[in-house]
Amino acid sequence: LAKIRKFLQWCKYFKNSELPEFNRGVLEVLRQPLEDRQITISRIKSTISYPANLMLIASMNPCPCGYYNHPTKACVCSPGQVQKYLNKISGPLLDRIDIQIEIVPVPFDKISDQRQGESSNIIRQRVIKARQMQERRYTEYTGIYCNAQMNSKLLAMYAQPDAKGLALLKNAMERLNLSARAYDRILKVARTIADLEGAEQILPNHLAEAISYRNLDRENWAG
Numbered sequence: 001l002a003k004i005r006k007f008l009q010w011c012k013y014f015k016n017s018e019l020p021e022f023n024r025g026v027l028e029v030l031r032q033p034l035e036d037r038q039i040t041i042s043r044i045k046s047t048i049s050y051p052a053n054l055m056l057i058a059s060m061n062p063c064p065c066g067y068y069n070h071p072t073k074a075c076v077c078s079p080g081q082v083q084k085y086l087n088k089i090s091g092p093l094l095d096r097i098d099i100q101i102e103i104v105p106v107p108f109d110k111i112s113d114q115r116q117g118e119s120s121n122i123i124r125q126r127v128i129k130a131r132q133m134q135e136r137r138y139t140e141y142t143g144i145y146c147n148a149q150m151n152s153k154l155l156a157m158y159a160q161p162d163a164k165g166l167a168l169l170k171n172a173m174e175r176l177n178l179s180a181r182a183y184d185r186i187l188k189v190a191r192t193i194a195d196l197e198g199a200e201q202i203l204p205n206h207l208a209e210a211i212s213y214r215n216l217d218r219e220n221w222a223g
Contacts, residue, residue, distance in 0.1 A: 018059065019058040019060040020061075020086075020088035020089060027088075027089070027090075028090060030093065033054055034097075037051065038050060056097065060089070061085075062086070063077045063081065063085050064077050064085050068082050069102070069104075070105070071105065072105070098188065098213075100215050101215050129198070130195040134146045141154070147159075147188045147189075147192045148188055150188055152184070155188070159187040159188065161190075162201070162203075162204075164204050168211075169186065172214075178214070182214060186210045186211055187210075189213060190206040190209070191206075193210060
């Protein structure tokens, strides 16, 4: 509990800090609330659990200089420096983050593109509709109101891919060497993507998009 308080204090004073700038021991404490949505404190005479339903949003550079994997600028860090920097975020913690996206520099033709994109209001309405769909889906299940809270039983009921989707997921699991936890999280993200489209079933394109959001599971990302 003291480490959680310390983490929150650090968040207050280091709002713009990269994730690896936090002490690794403090970051590791986040694993239980990210997985179980609660914090359990055990002492000699008793054990108590507190609710800790949180949404973790974090960012980090790929190396100390910030140019590792950059398409045009050379990284000046040694392989050892890159690995040491990335190792501050453990695999088990990274595994618990549903969506991991590597952001690359936006080329000039994209920045200068004058075409109008989808308005925020339209996107907002689609998100509200998807959340309402999830609330109706889990009405019978106490304490569950969104896809992120699905257990194995609910995943089998509401996030079961078809044969083509399973083949796609099997190939990704083997190619990226994903864990069972990553498998469940891909299904949850795919279910959400399907909800945003108003689809009843998870389709292969939903799974493909969810898999693409596991950028940091690529073998060559960390050197």
